[in-house]
Amino acid sequence: AIWAQAPVAQVALTSRWAGGTYHPEHMPISDCFRTAPHEWLHQLVRRKAVIIMVIQAFDSLVSGLPGYQFEAFICGEIMPRHFETSLNQAYLTIGVVWFFVAIACLADGVPKWALEVAVCSGHIAYQTLAIWDSPATCTWSALIIRSAALVFCGVRPMPFFFTVSADTFNLIASHALIDQCSTSRFALGFANMSATLLVCYFCLHNHWIKLCEAQGQLATEKKGLQRLLNMVCDAACWVQPDTGLIVRSDQRLDAMMGQQMAGRQLGLHMPTEESERFAACIAGKTAEILDAPVELVRSKIITQDGHHFEVELFIADLRVASAGANPQGGLAGFLIGIRLAHQRNDRNDSSVGLEDAEMWVDQSPASVAAFGMDTEADSSGQPLSEENVAKLTEVSSVSGSTAPSAQFARSLCAASLPETLRSAALPDPHLHVCSRSELEAAIVGAAGLAHFPRVACSETRHTLLEAIALLLDHAAGGALLCVADADSFRRVFDSGVPGRPTAQACDQGYMTERLRGAHISDPRFAAAFREFTRHSDNDRWPLDHVDERARGRPKDGAFLVSKTGYRIKCAAKLLGLAPAATWANMGTKHAAALACAWEVPGCFVFIRSDGGARHVVVRWRGSLHVYDLRESA
Numbered sequence: 001a002i003w004a005q006a007p008v009a010q011v012a013l014t015s016r017w018a019g020g021t022y023h024p025e026h027m028p029i030s031d032c033f034r035t036a037p038h039e040w041l042h043q044l045v046r047r048k049a050v051i052i053m054v055i056q057a058f059d060s061l062v063s064g065l066p067g068y069q070f071e072a073f074i075c076g077e078i079m080p081r082h083f084e085t086s087l088n089q090a091y092l093t094i095g096v097v098w099f100f101v102a103i104a105c106l107a108d109g110v111p112k113w114a115l116e117v118a119v120c121s122g123h124i125a126y127q128t129l130a131i132w133d134s135p136a137t138c139t140w141s142a143l144i145i146r147s148a149a150l151v152f153c154g155v156r157p158m159p160f161f162f163t164v165s166a167d168t169f170n171l172i173a174s175h176a177l178i179d180q181c182s183t184s185r186f187a188l189g190f191a192n193m194s195a196t197l198l199v200c201y202f203c204l205h206n207h208w209i210k211l212c213e214a215q216g217q218l219a220t221e222k223k224g225l226q227r228l229l230n231m232v233c234d235a236a237c238w239v240q241p242d243t244g245l246i247v248r249s250d251q252r253l254d255a256m257m258g259q260q261m262a263g264r265q266l267g268l269h270m271p272t273e274e275s276e277r278f279a280a281c282i283a284g285k286t287a288e289i290l291d292a293p294v295e296l297v298r299s300k301i302i303t304q305d306g307h308h309f310e311v312e313l314f315i316a317d318l319r320v321a322s323a324g325a326n327p328q329g330g331l332a333g334f335l336i337g338i339r340l341a342h343q344r345n346d347r348n349d350s351s352v353g354l355e356d357a358e359m360w361v362d363q364s365p366a367s368v369a370a371f372g373m374d375t376e377a378d379s380s381g382q383p384l385s386e387e388n389v390a391k392l393t394e395v396s397s398v399s400g401s402t403a404p405s406a407q408f409a410r411s412l413c414a415a416s417l418p419e420t421l422r423s424a425a426l427p428d429p430h431l432h433v434c435s436r437s438e439l440e441a442a443i444v445g446a447a448g449l450a451h452f453p454r455v456a457c458s459e460t461r462h463t464l465l466e467a468i469a470l471l472l473d474h475a476a477g478g479a480l481l482c483v484a485d486a487d488s489f490r491r492v493f494d495s496g497v498p499g500r501p502t503a504q505a506c507d508q509g510y511m512t513e514r515l516r517g518a519h520i521s522d523p524r525f526a527a528a529f530r531e532f533t534r535h536s537d538n539d540r541w542p543l544d545h546v547d548e549r550a551r552g553r554p555k556d557g558a559f560l561v562s563k564t565g566y567r568i569k570c571a572a573k574l575l576g577l578a579p580a581a582t583w584a585n586m587g588t589k590h591a592a593a594l595a596c597a598w599e600v601p602g603c604f605v606f607i608r609s610d611g612g613a614r615h616v617v618v619r620w621r622g623s624l625h626v627y628d629l630r631e632s633a
Contacts, residue, residue: 006313049115052149053102056122057095063130064091090129098122116155120163123150131170143167172500180572227495233314239266241319241333242283249262250600251488253338258304258621266301266336281315282334298341303622310341426582429617429624435632436472439616440465451625453602453618461561464604466520467561471606471614471629474526476534478610480558480589482596484603489560489568494598501576501599503569507553511570514547520565529559531572535610558592563602581624593617594624 099443101118104110127146138175147167150160235253237246249261257269267275281297288462295315300308314337432450434442442449443464455461460483482489492502505512511532518525536542541550557571580598584591586609593605597617603616614629 020313049119050102050105052119052399053098053122053338055149057099057102057124059095060091060098060126060129061095064088064095094122094125094129098125099140116159119150119155120159123147123297124165124166125235127167128170131167131174143171182207227497229337230491230495231500233339233499235338237261237266237336237338239282239334239336242279244279245284255601256303256309256338256620256622269301269303271300271302278313281313283512289526301338305621305623305624309622312339313337315337423582426579427623429581429583429626431626431628433628433630435630436468437632439627439629440468443468449627451618451623452627453620457563458563463520463561463563463565466565467604468629470520470526470529471608472631474530474533475608476530477608478535478589479529479533479608480593481561481606482558482593482600482603483561483563484600486562486564486568488601488603489562493560493569499576501574503558503572503574505569505571506557506573507550507555507571510549510553511559512551512567515567515570518567520561520567525567533608558596583626590615594626598624 096200098118101122105115105118114389123146127143143164147160147164150163155163156565192306235250235256237249237253239246244265244267246261246264246266253261267278270278278299280299280563281295295317297313297315298547299311299313301311302308316335316337317333318335319333430451434449438449439452441447441462442452443455445454445461455464467481470481471479489503493501511528514528515525516526534555536555539555541553543551545551554571557573559570560568560572562568574592574596577595577599579591579595581594583594589609590607593607593615597603597605597619603619606617607617609615616627618625618627
């Protein structure tokens with residue numbers, strides 16, 4: 001049951017990998033063994049190695065029991081041994097030694113080559129004793145059967161060939177001492193077995209190559225489709241048919257709902273009517289066609305803290321692709337894409353189509369005169385007269401164009417053009433006040449802080465504490481520091497899709513190159529951050545700066561730092577982020593902080609204004625929370 005599993009392409013041996021990079025051209029097998037990734041060459045896992053060593057140890061211990069009594073009990077006859085006492089002791093010694101070796105291999109950190117050496121050396125030691133113990137009963141069939149265990153374990157071809165060669169040498173040598181006439185017959189058998197093994201490994205090698213190519217194609221397609229899905233949907237998850245149980249969900253859905261959604265039913269986070277309608281969409285018989293159309297359903301979801309969201313559900317029926325599997329065993333039959341439905345405020349009749357109306361009613365004297373209307377009234381800023389409105393209607397009816405109606409022209413003439421643009425209606429972030437010690441205690445888990453996410457990784461905790469130190473102890477002016485997973489930054493700012501958010505260095509990569517390899521706790525990082533945030537007259541590096549690369553370059557932009565503590569990009573302009581909330585009495589830097597915290601999953605944003613105010617922004621359970629950071633609250 002352990003070894004009769006389908007092969008996995010990730011541990012395949014292929015001659016098309018070199019230096020960790022896939023190459024479509026064929027490479028010599030020697031280059032493959034020298035440069036291929038370690039996990040592709042070694043299929044031997046610890047579980048298989050320990051099992052086979054325990055079996056070898058048990059077999060050796062049984063073979064070391066007193067021969068006369070054991071064999072008489074099993075076989076009903078007595079088979080004398082050539083070396084009774086010494087051979088029994090050797091069997092017992094090998095069994096005990098390899099039993100303890102198997103226990104030692106259970107420890108973490110044992111390299112795969114050590115497991116391979118242990119398995120092969122134990123096999124050679126046991127086979128040597130077995131062959132010289134009873135040469136007459138050892139045949140090629142017995143040798144191949146015992147050697148097959150090494151193939152099931154995943155021993156590489158070259159170690160397997162050397163191990164079988166050692167067994168073959170012992171077998172031929174032992175028979176040469178007994179019956180010299182059988183030596184040639186055994187040599188022919190050795191050639192036959194070697195040819196068979198080479199053919200088997202050649203076929204298996206070609207199978208691994210095909211698996212590798214298929215895996216590469218699937219990985220490329222998955223990456224491209226994931227980018228397309230991110231363009232259309234705000235979150236996605238896989239659910240089981242009928243039950244609606246979420247099998248897998250992405251981080252965006254977890255952040256939206258404020259909890260881990262895997263293992264939960266999506267319908268339970270909807271109103272009753274919407275839940276029944278969603279259950280009807282994922283119930284019923286499997287679609288008969290393979291490419292079933294994606295169904296679009298408007299619905300509502302409820303977060304853990306009771307917020308309601310209008311959403312659009314893209315339901316893709318993929319049950320046909322996984323037909324025959326057990327749905328209760330974790331099979332995902334539906335891919336659900338979730339897109340937030342943005343509310344739009346309808347404009348009243350007096351303001352609808354003002355831009356279009358300007359195209360028809362150009363109030364310049366030349367255009368009005370072209371219709372034979374009174375230009376003096378228009379140029380004086382007064383509304384058009386009834387006579388001119390009638391002329392406008394008459395001209396539109398004669399020309400057959402799509403000019404506005406008389407009623408619309410009257411409303412247009414009576415309305416004045418707006419003097420200002422209306423601000424977008426965005427929610428306000430939740431504001432909190434905390435001290436430095438309270439925030440640090442929340443990060444390390446010593447105390448709770450309202451709506452602040454729990455940080456489980458010790459490395460992330462260290463990075464966040466160092467970010468607080470940068471903000472409070474080293475920043476000399478305005479600063480924007482974002483901490484998140486490197487993959488999250490790349491998914492948002494490095495999608496390669498036009499129109500998506502991007503992060504562009506405003507100093508041609510100077511600060512990014514300067515902090516290469518420097519950890520956030522490194523004094524060099526703090527010194528560069530202090531120098532970067534120090535205010536100047538033109539917010540640029542001085543022309544007489546010691547580093548010629550910095551001279552005249554702008555001191556602007558955000559620092560993107562991974563949770564491991566190393567910079568991703570410095571002095572970066574965050575372009576294309578949609579506004580997420582309205583922070584009253586704050587500028588564009590704080591608006592960018594809110595947008596970044598909303599868009600990048602698991603992001604912690606540290607911001608310092610030019611006036612000295614320090615804030616931390618996080619997204620928690622579908623809402624933005626701002627913490628006014630003070631030395632003592």
